[in-house]
Amino acid sequence: MIGEYNENARSMATGFFVRTGARDETPEIMGASHFLEHMMFKGTDRRTPEDVNREFDEMGAQYNAFTSEENTVYYGAVLPEFQPRVIDLLSDMMRPSLRDEDFHMEKNVILEEIALYKDRPQFRLFDRARQVFFGDHPLGHQVLGTEQTIRDLTRDQMNEYFALRYAPNNLCFTLAGNYDWEAAKASVERQCGSWATAETRRAFPERSFETGREFIKDEKLQMVHIALVAPGFSAQDERRHAGNLVAESIGGSKGSRLYWALVDPGLADTAHVYLDTEDQSGEFIVYLSALPQKAQEVLDIARRILTEVQDCGANSKFALTQEELSRAQRKLASGMVVGGETPFGRLVPVGFDWVYRGEVRTLNEHVDDLLNVTLEQTHAVLEQRPFDAWTMVALGPIDDLCGLAESDP
Numbered sequence: 001m002i003g004e005y006n007e008n009a010r011s012m013a014t015g016f017f018v019r020t021g022a023r024d025e026t027p028e029i030m031g032a033s034h035f036l037e038h039m040m041f042k043g044t045d046r047r048t049p050e051d052v053n054r055e056f057d058e059m060g061a062q063y064n065a066f067t068s069e070e071n072t073v074y075y076g077a078v079l080p081e082f083q084p085r086v087i088d089l090l091s092d093m094m095r096p097s098l099r100d101e102d103f104h105m106e107k108n109v110i111l112e113e114i115a116l117y118k119d120r121p122q123f124r125l126f127d128r129a130r131q132v133f134f135g136d137h138p139l140g141h142q143v144l145g146t147e148q149t150i151r152d153l154t155r156d157q158m159n160e161y162f163a164l165r166y167a168p169n170n171l172c173f174t175l176a177g178n179y180d181w182e183a184a185k186a187s188v189e190r191q192c193g194s195w196a197t198a199e200t201r202r203a204f205p206e207r208s209f210e211t212g213r214e215f216i217k218d219e220k221l222q223m224v225h226i227a228l229v230a231p232g233f234s235a236q237d238e239r240r241h242a243g244n245l246v247a248e249s250i251g252g253s254k255g256s257r258l259y260w261a262l263v264d265p266g267l268a269d270t271a272h273v274y275l276d277t278e279d280q281s282g283e284f285i286v287y288l289s290a291l292p293q294k295a296q297e298v299l300d301i302a303r304r305i306l307t308e309v310q311d312c313g314a315n316s317k318f319a320l321t322q323e324e325l326s327r328a329q330r331k332l333a334s335g336m337v338v339g340g341e342t343p344f345g346r347l348v349p350v351g352f353d354w355v356y357r358g359e360v361r362t363l364n365e366h367v368d369d370l371l372n373v374t375l376e377q378t379h380a381v382l383e384q385r386p387f388d389a390w391t392m393v394a395l396g397p398i399d400d401l402c403g404l405a406e407s408d409p
Contacts, residue, residue: 001172001173001174001175001184001185001188002172002173002174002175002350002351002354002360003174003175003176003179003181003184003350004175004176004177004346004350004360004362005175005177005178005179005181006176006177006178006343006346007178008178009177009178009342009343010079010080010178011077011078011079011080011177011178011342011343011344012077012078012079012080012083012175012176012177012178012179012343013075013076013077013078013175013176013177013342013343013344013346013347014075014076014077014083014086014087014090014173014174014175014176014179014184014347015073015074015075015076015090015173015174015347015351016073016074016075016090016091016094016171016172016173016174017071017073017171017172017173017174017351017352017354017355018071018072018073018074018165018166018170018171019070019071019165019170019171019172019200019202019355020033020070020071020072020165020166020170021033021067021068021069021070021071021072021143022034022067022068022069022070022138022141022142022143022145023069023070023138023139023141023202023279024070024138024165024202024203025138025141025161027141027149028149028152028157029145029149029153029157029158029161030141030142030145030146030149031110031142031143031144031145031146031149031150031153032145032153032157032158032161033067033072033143033161033165034067034072034110034143034144034145035106035107035110035145035150035153035158036072036158036161036162036166037065037066037067037072037074038106038109038110039096039098039102039103039106039158040065040074040093040094040096041053041065041093042096042097042098042099042102042106043096043097043099043102044092044093044095044096044097045095045097046092047089047092049102052089052093055085055089056076056089059076059078059079059082059085059086060078060079060082061076061077061078061082061086062076062077062078062344063075063076063077067143068143069130069139069141069143069278070278070279071352071355073348073351074090074093074094075090075347075348076089076090077177077342077343077344077347080177080178080179080180083179083180083183083184083187084183084187087184087187087188087191088187088191091187091188091191091192092191094166094171094192095195096162098155098158098159098162100155103155103158107150107151107153110144110145110150111147111150111151113144114144114145114146114147114150115147117144121218121221121223121225121395122225122287124216124395125225125226125227125287125393125394125395126227126285126287127142128214128216128393128395129227129229129285129391129393130229132212132214132229132391132393133209133212133229133283133391134207134209135208135209137205137207137208138203138205139207139278139281163198164198164199164200165200167195167196167197167198167200168192168195168196168197169197169198169200170198170200172351172354172355173188173192174347174350174351174354175347176343176344176346176347176350177342177343177344177346178343202279204279204280207281209231209391211389211390211391212391212392213391213392213393213402214392214393214394215393215394215395215400215401215402216393216394216395216396217396217397217398217399218395218396218397219397220397221395221396221397222291222397223269223289223290223291223292223396224289224290224291224292224295224394224395224396224397224398224401225287225288225289225394225395225396226286226287226288226289226290226295226298226299226392226393226394226395226401227285227286227287227288227392227393227394228285228286228288228302228303228306228390228391228392229283229284229285229286229390229391229392229393230283230284230386230387230388230389230390230391231282231283231284231386232275232276232277232282232283232284232386233275233277233282234277234278234279234280234281234282235277235278235279235280235282235352235356235357236279236280236356236357237277237282239377239380239381240275240277240282241369241370241372241373241377242373242377242378242380242381243275243282243284243381244274244275244332244370245325245328245329245332245370245373245378246275246320246378246381246382247273247274247275247284248273248274248328248331248332249320249324249325249327249328249378250273250305250306250309251271251272251273251274251286252272252273252328252331253331255327255331256273257305257309257324258271258272258273258302258305259271261301261302261305262288262290262298262301262302267290267294267297267298267301268288268289268290268294268298269289269290269291270287270288270289271286271287271288271298271302272286272287272288273285273286273287273306277356279356284386284387286302286306286390288302292396292397292398295394295396295398295401296401296402299394299401299402303390306387307387307388309382309387310382310383310385310386310387310388312379312382312383319379319382320375320378320379320382321375322375325373325375325378329370329371329373332370333367333370333371336363336366336367336370337363337367340363346363349363349366
């Protein structure tokens, strides 16, 4: 149980962070974490599904949940006067009924969700890019699962997964904003103190990143979508701060190198670079989208810029400059501060600080982490030449791209 108190806040946010996601599933039950997220809103021994949603609404709460490759998070933001009630509700939800009739009903909902996301090219692209990049590593698992794994999943398998992954020693209860710590602690101890622990561990199999290439032709699309993935820095690696600034300088929003080379002149609709940090793993990801007739040129220019920027010699005209670094620092710091001005905006960063690094850091400390990065540190990242070997997946209405063999959509 952790918290970041702000006496000036007029609200509080709270939630359970479950250290489980697609990477913690076996291939046979892929999608179980996300399926469980749905089931947690389907009632408990004390509440019906209607009760759960009604009580959130009666408090005027902002509430939801999300599942990723590594975490499942359930949260609610309310006025401080509703602290006891929202903690009671969220705690009760963590011990759901998992009724058979709800299981079969929700299975159909998730199958519809999988079908829906197949019509979203960015989702398809990144899902496939992770699979190609990670190969058999569990970080390549699909969060939603596949139609086959969801159809085959049994209620007994879900119950077993729940008992293992939702043990209290795998949960973090987090608070942010204007809350009463002692009252919250008493509520959590009363609600959760009897929960049984389990031998819950995360596997860290050896990674062997792939550098494959794949092109998927889909004539229904108007644009060509391209993902490039290369090894980056983990959530525990101190170089992640410099890595984030490198990504922002090369392919952040307006003002980055890829923006001026591709988006501003109208060659590409989108050109972004970002660092995705995970538990003991991380990736640099480039996303490009362009009209079919411009896709090859966009890809060639992007790869040239990514290769050139790694030349960080003292006299190199391609090395990142102090001006570029300072601009990236201001952009990321501003986004962090604006997003963290409310308890709701601070909840997830506070929770993830503990989940990934076992620490509680303030917003100011995170801003300092960015502002203290030196130009030499960004050059040190680039001198490792992270952009020399890519996994590439492309999706669009053309026959070929960069000589890639066509795959079925």
